[in-house]
Amino acid sequence: MFSIIHKWHKRFGVFVAVFVILLVISGIALNHSQQIKLNTNYIQAEWILDLYQINPSKEPLGFKTSDTWVSQVGERVYFNESEIAKGVNELIGSIFINEFYVVAFDGQLTLLTQAGEKVEHLTGVEGVPAGMKSIGYDEQDNIIIKAAHGFYQVNLDVLEWNEYDYLDANWITASPIPAQLKSNLLKQYRGSGLTIERVLLDLHSGRIVGSWGVYVVDLAAIIFLMLALTGVWMWWKRR
Amino acid sequence: MFKISFFAVFSILALQWSTLSIAKGVYLEPELFIEQVFSNNPPKPDKVWITKKIKADVYKILGHDLGVIRLRYWNDDSKRAWILEEIGRDKPITVGLVTANGKIKQINVLIFRESRGWEVKYPFFTDQYKQASLVEGNQLDRNIDGISGATLSVNAMTKLARLALYLDAHVSKQ
Numbered sequence: 001m002f003s004i005i006h007k008w009h010k011r012f013g014v015f016v017a018v019f020v021i022l023l024v025i026s027g028i029a030l031n032h033s034q035q036i037k038l039n040t041n042y043i044q045a046e047w048i049l050d051l052y053q054i055n056p057s058k059e060p061l062g063f064k065t066s067d068t069w070v071s072q073v074g075e076r077v078y079f080n081e082s083e084i085a086k087g088v089n090e091l092i093g094s095i096f097i098n099e100f101y102v103v104a105f106d107g108q109l110t111l112l113t114q115a116g117e118k119v120e121h122l123t124g125v126e127g128v129p130a131g132m133k134s135i136g137y138d139e140q141d142n143i144i145i146k147a148a149h150g151f152y153q154v155n156l157d158v159l160e161w162n163e164y165d166y167l168d169a170n171w172i173t174a175s176p177i178p179a180q181l182k183s184n185l186l187k188q189y190r191g192s193g194l195t196i197e198r199v200l201l202d203l204h205s206g207r208i209v210g211s212w213g214v215y216v217v218d219l220a221a222i223i224f225l226m227l228a229l230t231g232v233w234m235w236w237k238r239r
Numbered sequence: 240m241f242k243i244s245f246f247a248v249f250s251i252l253a254l255q256w257s258t259l260s261i262a263k264g265v266y267l268e269p270e271l272f273i274e275q276v277f278s279n280n281p282p283k284p285d286k287v288w289i290t291k292k293i294k295a296d297v298y299k300i301l302g303h304d305l306g307v308i309r310l311r312y313w314n315d316d317s318k319r320a321w322i323l324e325e326i327g328r329d330k331p332i333t334v335g336l337v338t339a340n341g342k343i344k345q346i347n348v349l350i351f352r353e354s355r356g357w358e359v360k361y362p363f364f365t366d367q368y369k370q371a372s373l374v375e376g377n378q379l380d381r382n383i384d385g386i387s388g389a390t391l392s393v394n395a396m397t398k399l400a401r402l403a404l405y406l407d408a409h410v411s412k413q
Binding site for chain 1: 306311
């Protein structure tokens, strides 16, 4: 009996050694995730990004304004190639007026300087109308917004939102993004979509290879338990 | 016995699930916060420009740039209201603050997006900031007791309290 258990204890020990190494390294790293910035550093390896299918759910959308492009890739918005917002559902449009770029999305307006520096971010609390549908400008270079409940002529300096039943404007419409810019944006989007922490968590749980990976790690854990029990038992017998 | 144990385990799991499901979300719309602070008659927002000097001080308070070069706030004769954001662990926490005479009058978590640390919304925690003011080095004049498991959210709240008081002092000088 003792020799059989001893033999299987050694065999299982060798079998699970690779799991021990994997779980120990990933576990220690995850314990210090914040300090070693695993939650703010992103995976760049294409094959891992492909494994996780890190791609925007819909075709990138772009608005050409003056000499710049404001684009939406997935839930992120970019000013040329700089990310200016994340968690965005719908980019409405962008205009250049009074020395500022005004980018409209999800009931919010972001103002940027010509260099792309963020001036401020306005939401409903500052008066941005709900249900924005379009942004444009009139003959006098006023910002015009078409929203769910009407049309608004906007003065962003003093935050005046004058409501009208109808206003005519030059409405901004989306344009096809140049191929090179689109390729760069997609690369940037993928390269900022998957943290090292996420991959380590999935590696630790086995989920990285799908749901069956979790059962493999479960099996390894049960073997750890058996090794501990048989190890103690053998030590007790030899004592 | 088995039935009682099963019921107990099920209840604990249900409680855990419901606690997690209420943990993050919009606790109070920023618009409603401003309306409540100014008794349904909010003033038009004013703006403060983030100059080089302010930018440097804000960096010392937050540990990073504010990310914008002007901020809006609401001001009547007796108090100022601020809506500020700071990242706890991964996502921003939106906080409403009211300052008056260089002191924190009110602080409310408005939107919490993280899955942990939401306990900072409770009055037992936020009450610690009431009447807090700034001392040398733009630090609060008191220690804020932390919450186990919510350290990063607590830090974010304290940073925003310091930021609101700093901006309040700057606006008062103008």
